Amino acid sequence: MTDRGSVHAWLSLGSNMAPENHIPRALRDLEVLFGELQVSPIYESEAVGLEGDNFHNLVVGIYTDLSPRALVVELRKLEARHGRRRTPDRFASRTLDIDLLTYGDQIVDDGPIQLPRDEIVKYAFVLLPLSDVAGDELHPHSGRTYSQLWEAFDQPDQYLWRVEDRVR
Numbered sequence: 001m002t003d004r005g006s007v008h009a010w011l012s013l014g015s016n017m018a019p020e021n022h023i024p025r026a027l028r029d030l031e032v033l034f035g036e037l038q039v040s041p042i043y044e045s046e047a048v049g050l051e052g053d054n055f056h057n058l059v060v061g062i063y064t065d066l067s068p069r070a071l072v073v074e075l076r077k078l079e080a081r082h083g084r085r086r087t088p089d090r091f092a093s094r095t096l097d098i099d100l101l102t103y104g105d106q107i108v109d110d111g112p113i114q115l116p117r118d119e120i121v122k123y124a125f126v127l128l129p130l131s132d133v134a135g136d137e138l139h140p141h142s143g144r145t146y147s148q149l150w151e152a153f154d155q156p157d158q159y160l161w162r163v164e165d166r167v168r
Contacts, residue, residue: 006063015055015097017095043160102115102140
């Protein structure tokens with residue numbers, strides 16, 4: 001799958017269990033699957049909604065010809081290869097979490113697949129790295145750029161800080 005696909009998608013990656021190992025390995029795996037990546041800076045934040053170690057989060061841009069559903073299946077396989085165990089507890093520590101944020105400019109409401117993902121406008125750890133790499137792109141629902149959404153983001157209790165770029 002290393003040929004550049006025709007649809008640009010944004011993914012959110014996060015880890016709070018040995019992120020210094022899982023994130024670089026996940027980036028290499030994604031590069032094998034999808035070719036050249038667009039990679040945001042990595043941000044660290046306190047765990048939101050759970051007790052646990054701090055998370056490292058970033059956003060990655062890929063090109064693909066997979067459908068959104070097929071892409072999510074591939075991402076779940078990648079998470080599993082990194083030791084991710086899905087449990088009924090949605091808010092648990094994890095080795096690797098990969099979410100499909102956008103798929104081109106499509107708006108999808110298909111059961112478990114919601115695009116654009118609502119976490120984009122809810123969480124600083126998604127919106128800030130997305131605005132870093134896709135600041136001029138438009139959010140499919142709001143029609144505002146990700147930079148504009150970040151400038152207007154009003155969640156003062158969501159603290160995050162940039163991690164030194166040491167993943168590649």
